[in-house]
Amino acid sequence: MKISTKGRYALRIMLxxxxxxxxxxxxxxxxxxxxxxxxxxLEQIISILNKAGYVRSTRGPQGGYRLARKPExxxxxxxxxxxxxxxxxxxxxxDDMNQCDRQDECATLILxxxxxxxxxxxxxxxxxxxxxEWQNQRGNDYII
Amino acid sequence: MKISTKGRYALRIMLxxxxxxxxxxxxxxxxxxxxxxxxxxLEQIISILNKAGYVRSTRGPQGGYRLARKPExxxxxxxxxxxxxxxxxxxxxxDDMNQCDRQDECATLILxxxxxxxxxxxxxxxxxxxxxEWQNQRGNDYII
DNA sequence: ATAATATCATACAAATTCACTAGGAAAATA
DNA sequence: TATTTTCCTAGTGAATTTGTATGATATTAT
Numbered sequence: 449m450k451i452s453t454k455g456r457y458a459l460r461i462m463l464x465x466x467x468x469x470x471x472x473x474x475x476x477x478x479x480x481x482x483x484x485x486x487x488x489x490l491e492q493i494i495s496i497l498n499k500a501g502y503v504r505s506t507r508g509p510q511g512g513y514r515l516a517r518k519p520e521x522x523x524x525x526x527x528x529x530x531x532x533x534x535x536x537x538x539x540x541x542x543d544d545m546n547q548c549d550r551q552d553e554c555a556t557l558i559l560x561x562x563x564x565x566x567x568x569x570x571x572x573x574x575x576x577x578x579x580x581e582w583q584n585q586r587g588n589d590y591i592i
Numbered sequence: 593m594k595i596s597t598k599g600r601y602a603l604r605i606m607l608x609x610x611x612x613x614x615x616x617x618x619x620x621x622x623x624x625x626x627x628x629x630x631x632x633x634l635e636q637i638i639s640i641l642n643k644a645g646y647v648r649s650t651r652g653p654q655g656g657y658r659l660a661r662k663p664e665x666x667x668x669x670x671x672x673x674x675x676x677x678x679x680x681x682x683x684x685x686x687d688d689m690n691q692c693d694r695q696d697e698c699a700t701l702i703l704x705x706x707x708x709x710x711x712x713x714x715x716x717x718x719x720x721x722x723x724x725e726w727q728n729q730r731g732n733d734y735i736i
Numbered sequence: 737a738t739a740a741t742a743t744c745a746t747a748c749a750a751a752t753t754c755a756c757t758a759g760g761a762a763a764a765t766a
Numbered sequence: 767t768a769t770t771t772t773c774c775t776a777g778t779g780a781a782t783t784t785g786t787a788t789g790a791t792a793t794t795a796t
Contacts, residue, residue, distance in 0.1 A: 449595055451681045451704075453784065459700050475742070484694075489785050495744070508793025509741045524703060537595045550628075555727035556603050559668060559718060560595075566710040574703060583699035597755065619771070633756055639773070652764030653770045 455532035457485055457493050462527055463579050465503065466519045473505075473512030493531065500530050519580050525571035535571060537563045599676035601629055602637050606671055607723050609647065610663045617649075617656030637675065644674050663724050669715035679715060681707045 464479050476494065480487035494513060497503045502522065503513045515522075528535060538560045539546040551557065608623050620638065624631035638657060641647045646666065647657045659666075672679060682704045683690040695701065 449593065449599075449676055449679050449681070450683065451593055452782090455593075456682065456700065459703075463699065473742095477742090486785065488787080491743075492785090498743090505743060506793080507741085507743045507791080509795070511742045511793070513743090532593055535593050537593070538600065539594065553727075553730055555607065555723045555730060556600065558726045559603075559714070559723065562718070563711060563714050566714050567707060570703070570706050570710050574706070579699045579703065582702045583697075586697055586699060596753090621771090630756065632758075635772080636756090636774095642773090649772060650764080651762080651770085651772045653766075655764070655771045657772090
């Protein structure tokens with residue numbers, strides 16, 4: 449019942465981009481050094497974000513990545529679901545493919561639904577803008 | 593971000609025991625057949641519940657398992673944490689051992705805390721008695 | 737044109753976890 | 767003593783996680 453590094457890193461990458469969104473593109477190397485994440489692994493994760501259109505890339509010198517939209521337009525759920533897959537606590541809630549044949553008689557399903565709703569309530573409410581605000585409230589070197 | 597079969601099965605085992613709590617012990621074989629779970633795997637899971645004192649066992653013919661307490665005395669969280677380990681979405685919240693050195697500047701931690709609280713709110717509120725009630729509401733063969 | 741700088745695309749791999757299976761020991765009952 | 771049950775531990779195939787490694791491709795600067 450853990451969020452993997454992929455999802456956690458994706459969130460930190462997006463937050464890092466939001467924090468350093470000053471017109472210029474940000475290189476993978478910069479992010480990886482600031483965040484203490486292997487740059488090659490980071491490349492793979494940011495590539496997912498890129499293919500989904502969450503970030504925009506430019507190649508070559510002075511290249512790098514930047515956010516495609518404003519921070520408030522990304523919910524945490526968007527970013528986590530993209531990188532982690534479904535956030536449901538059990539597979540049988542995701543789609544028809546994964547439903548088991550005890551669906552109708554299964555009381556635990558009601559519980560899983562409640563947990564799922566509670567998680568959704570959080571991840572679909574908060575956005576990158578909220579993370580940015582929290583980050584800034586923590587005080588330190590958030591300018592440039 | 594999934595609950596494993598261990599936790600899900602544990603919950604269903606406890607619910608099965610609650611549903612068939614009529615004085616006599618319930619054999620592993622019965623539960624495994626009703627629930628469609630491999631009996632050898634079920635043995636391992638129920639053994640965890642036994643060691644924690646959640647169920648009581650008797651050996652030999654007419655032996656089996658029964659609940660140690662009343663259904664309302666087991667929260668879902670107790671059962672899931674016992675079998676799954678911590679339900680926190682990230683390890684850095686669990687204890688001091690797993691804390692990372694970005695603890696103070698990490699805005700995402702605030703988010704993980706919110707998700708953690710939301711999950712706790714559910715799993716520490718509902719009990720086996722609630723599951724039992726939901727099961728009975730579903731209509732069918734809940735007697736014996 | 738060439739060299740340098742960046743992203744982009746794959747392939748590989750070590751470690752861990754998951755979900756069981758297998759075999760037998762120990763205890764209780766008939 | 768035979769049968770029935772739990773109890774204990776080891777093994778195992780498959781998938782997932784968390785990266786590394788290598789090189790191709792595009793862009794810019796000289």
